[in-house]
Amino acid sequence: MATYKAPLDDMRFILHDVFDAETLWASMPATAEVSRDLADAVLEEAGKMVEGVMLPLNRSGDEEGCTWNDTVVTTPKGFKEAFRMMAENGWTALSGNPEYGGQGMPKMLAVLFEEMMHSGNTSLALYTLLSNGACLCLDAHATEALKSTYLPKIYSGEWSGTMCLTEPHSGTDLGILRTKAEPQADGSYAVTGTKIFITGGEHDFNDNIIHLVLAKLPDAPAGSKGISLFLVPKFLVNDDGSVGERNGVTCGSIEHKMGIKGSATCVMNFDGAKGWLIGEANQGLACMFTMMNYERVSIGLQGLGLGEIAYQSAVEYARDRLQGRAAGGAQNPNGNADPIIVHGDVRRMLMTMRALNEGGRALSAYLGMQLDIAKFSDDAAAKAHAEDRVALLTPVAKAFFTDRGLETCVIGQQVFGGHGYIREWGMEQFVRDARIAQIYEGTxxxxxxxxxxxxxxxxxxxxxxxxxxxxxxxxxxxxxxxxxxxxxxxxxxxxxxxxxxxxxxxxxxxxxxxxxxxxxxxxxxxxxxxxxxxxxxxxxxxxxxxxxxxxxxxxxxxxxxxxxxxxxxxxxxxxxxxxxxxxxxxxxxxx
The missing domain is CATH 1.20.1410 (I/LWEQ domain)
Known part of the structure; x- marks a missing residue:
């Protein structure tokens, strides 16, 4: 069966011994209050939450999946309650802007938490991670009025966020998207079009879902230079901040997928839905790409997190499964066979998994460090260096983490032999869940x-x-x-x-x-x-x-x-x- 214990010792080793994170944090005013003790406490509590709340729902969520009925999406049993617990304990706001209710933790710490979440329950993690991405974009580009209205509610978990980019005919080539935004007399826009593959586009977790939608204005230039970004809530928000009437956005269906079945992947229909411009007109891609380095690292961590739980599960199985004798003589003389961990080929597989996982964890922390320097440092030279490293290594991390993540999950499945192909043992789910990470957020x-x-x-x-x-x-x-x-x-x-x-x-x-x-x-x-x-x-x-x-x-x-x-x-x-x-x-x- 699947086994997972948050690898806290290795995380602390990388954070403190290899990268001396506390010294870096102390050098930047925005992170100066994050001490080693605080970081370790965050990681320890995160591990307990993932192991105790998210992991127990992983297989049942995969078995049950999400259901759609006349625009309404129901998530697997226990998901709503787990999300509420995560929100109440601040896990939906870990690295959010403190001015609007976030906790302001550095990304270097957040990447380790995100890895844990993907190990424990990738489907459940995705709802939080997409909201985090929406918050990053709003915080960087939205007006003060929009930020003060929406960010506190999303950070608190009362509301959720999505990113609506892809259309049936427009995936990587966003320049040919057809969703339109018509200016209205009150300064808002009427957004009309269809978006597909929208993670968390509809669900039953909270009162409102805030969609960030790419669309084109009537006089927009052709191609990607004519794309703007809009905030389109599921429910309009009253002047007092309460949820008002339903907006013109509905879920037309959900996808029936190979994996991440507990994550609602939605077709979203916008029918004259009221929205508000984020950033400048025709600068939607620039706004969206503000968060892409963060999001692509986060999706890369899906591969790393699944690789880690696959490794831990394979190690436990290899210690228990008795088959054959060690080449150098019996290692379990009182039994009728030795555990398979004595065999060279099994060792090769386990060592490959561990080497890839721990190398990936080090790179994720390194990239988190560069993201923090780029965002918070007052040193212009250090900031420029970090920005260059982030730009260079983000595509490496996203693709290499997820390619190696699938490789690691498949190797773990192989360690289990025939049991790896059977649903009850959990390994085949990791393979299915890992596969999508090579595809979305840019193949x-x-x-x-x-x-x-x-x-x-x-x-x-x-x-x-x-x-x-x-x-x-x-x-x-x-x-x-x-x-x-x-x-x-x-x-x-x-x-x-x-x-x-x-x-x-x-x-x-x-x-x-x-x-x-x-x-x-x-x-x-x-x-x-x-x-x-x-x-x-x-x-x-x-x-x-x-x-x-x-x-x-x-x-x-x-x-x-x-x-x-x-x-x-x-x-x-x-x-x-x-x-x-x-x-x-x-x-x-x-x-």
Missing amino acids: NGIQALDLAGRKVARNGGQSAAAFVAEVREWLAGVADQPALAEVKAPLENALALLEEGTATLLTQAGNDPDAVNALAVEYLDLFGLVTYAWLWARMMLVAAGRDDKLGQGKQVVGRFFFERLLPRAETLLKQMQAGSRTMMTLAAEDF
């Missing part, structure tokens, strides 16, 4: 194009070169440390591979219009592996100073990463060097 192929095209090729590889230089500078400063003796050369080689991959990308992109599309996915995977290698080296260095199981384990798992997983980088570079010729040769009718 992983789009993330790769964003990295290779916008973030690297467009600026001549400057951001990638700066990243490599930073890692080299760090490595030069610790090169004489005995703890890195075994991994220094592999890390240097990995950096050289990334440089060569970047050069290959830039050269081919200059000569071949199909090159970026042909090389992007391999380039992103190469970038992800090298980034994990750097972070594993950092963890191994710090772990060498600890005389405990955590420190010893980090060094062993880190060596496994360098020996068994990082060599994938060599193959990725060779794939990139092959270029686009073979994949672009066949005519469409020849497929």
Whole structure:
């Protein structure tokens, strides 16, 4: 059966030992009151909430799913009560703006909480995470009147929020969306159109749902430059802040999905619904992208969180399941077989899962740190550096976390053998729930194009070169440390591979219009592996100073990463060097 205990020791190790978060927080006025003790208390209470409230509803929520009846959506039994408990205890406002009722916790801490939630119950977590995303956008771009009306209610969990982007004919290419917004005499807009794949578009958790809707004004320029963003509530709000009459927005149906069945994925119909402009006209995408770095990291954490519960469940199963004898002789002489954890192939699978999970956790904390610096720092140079790192590494994190997350869940399923394919054991749900994270919030192929095209090729590889230089500078400063003796050369080689991959990308992109599309996915995977290698080296260095199981384990798992997983980088570079010729040769009718 599924097993999960929040990995608090590892989270504290990364937060405090590797990144010295408390010193960073103390240096920025907005986070100066967040101490180590407070952060640890938040993580501990979060772990208890996830384990005690969210996890027990995970399988039942998957079995029951959401139901739709004449525009009304009912969530699985227990979800509404769990959400209410989360809201009452402040978990829906953890990193929200304190001016409007948020708790103001740093993103570096929030990413660890989000990982826990995805481990415990991804479907339930998504309702909160979409509301958080809506709040980020409102806080950055809405008028004071809109912020004071809506943010406190969403932070408190009394209301929820959504993002309404996709249309039946318009997914990645938002420039062709058809939803219209007609100006009204009172300064509002009448929004009409259909949006699909809307997470939490309708549910039974609370009194009102606040939709952020992309639409076009009548005189809008063609394409993506003509998109505006509107706030459209399910119920209009009275002058005293109470819920008023129903707005012209309804749920036409919900999707019947492979996974995340406890999350209502809705078709939303807007029929002259009253809305209000957020930000400037025709600047909707810019407003929406304010929160995209946060949201894409959050969706990446879905892969990481599911990978962690899959790992923990597989470890427990491998310790209990008796099959065969160890190659070196019986390890359980009083039994008729040994536990499968003694077998080399099972060890290979478990070590792969753990190495990927812990590398991902380190990157999520690193990105959370960069997001905090970019948002809160008063140091202009530090802020600019953080913004560059966030732009460069966000597509890496979203795609690499979720690709490796599915890989990890499938490996965990394999550890269970035949039981991994049976619903009662829980592993097949993790595989199904992980699969969507590679698709939404921008498919992983789009993330790769964003990295290779916008973030690297467009600026001549400057951001990638700066990243490599930073890692080299760090490595030069610790090169004489005995703890890195075994991994220094592999890390240097990995950096050289990334440089060569970047050069290959830039050269081919200059000569071949199909090159970026042909090389992007391999380039992103190469970038992800090298980034994990750097972070594993950092963890191994710090772990060498600890005389405990955590420190010893980090060094062993880190060596496994360098020996068994990082060599994938060599193959990725060779794939990139092959270029686009073979994949672009066949005519469409020849497929």
